[in-house]
Amino acid sequence: MATKIRLARHGHKDYAYYHIVVADSRAPRDGKFIERIGSYNPNTNPATVDLNFERALYWIGVGAQPTDTAKNILSGEGVLLMKHLLGGVKKGAFDQAEAEKRFAAWKAEKDAKNGKISATEAQKKIDAAKALLAQEVEQNKAQAAKLAEKRKAQAEALAAAALEAAKEAEAATAEEAPAAE
DSSP states (O other): OOEEEEEEEEEETTEEEEEEEEEETTSOTTSOOSEEEEEEETTSSSOEEEEOHHHHHHHHHTTOEEOHHHHHHHHHHTHHHHHHHHHHHHHTSSOHHHHHHHHHHHHHHHHHHHHHHHHHHHHHHHHHHHHHHHHHHHHHHHHHHHHHHHHHHHHHHHHHHHHHHHHHHHHHHHHHHHHHO
C-alpha cells in the first residue's frame, strides 16, 4: 500500500485549515486516513503548524511520500533535516550527539527568525491601531467644531429672535401708553 502524507481540508468557506494526515494514496482527500500527525492553519501570520514530530519522522522513515505542500511544512518543521541527519548517523559520517547539536542550532536560528516576524507583525498592529486612533481623534475634533458652529448659529438666532421680540414688546407698550392717556 502506497502511503502519502498530505493535507485534509477542514473549516468553512473563507477560513480553511488543514489536518496533516498519513493516508493511502487511493483514499479521497478528506476521507479515510491511517493517522493524523498534525494540523496546519494558514490563516495566522506566521502560519501555525502543530506537528507530532516523532510520528512524522517515523512515517517519513518507513517510506511515506509527502505531497508538495506537506513536504514544505515538514521541511519547515525540520522533519526532513532530521531524516537527513539520521541518514548521516547511519552511514557513520558523524554520531547521534552531533546530529542533535546540528538540529538544535538550526531550530534556534529558525525560532529567532520567526520571533522577529512575530515582533514586526505585532509592531505593525500597534502602529495601525495608533494611526486609527489619531484619525478618529481628528474626526471627533472636526465634528465637535461643526457642532460648536451649529450651536453658535442657533444661539445667535435665538438671541436675534429674543431681541426682535423685545423690540416688538417695546413698540407694543409704546403704542398702548399714549392710548391710555
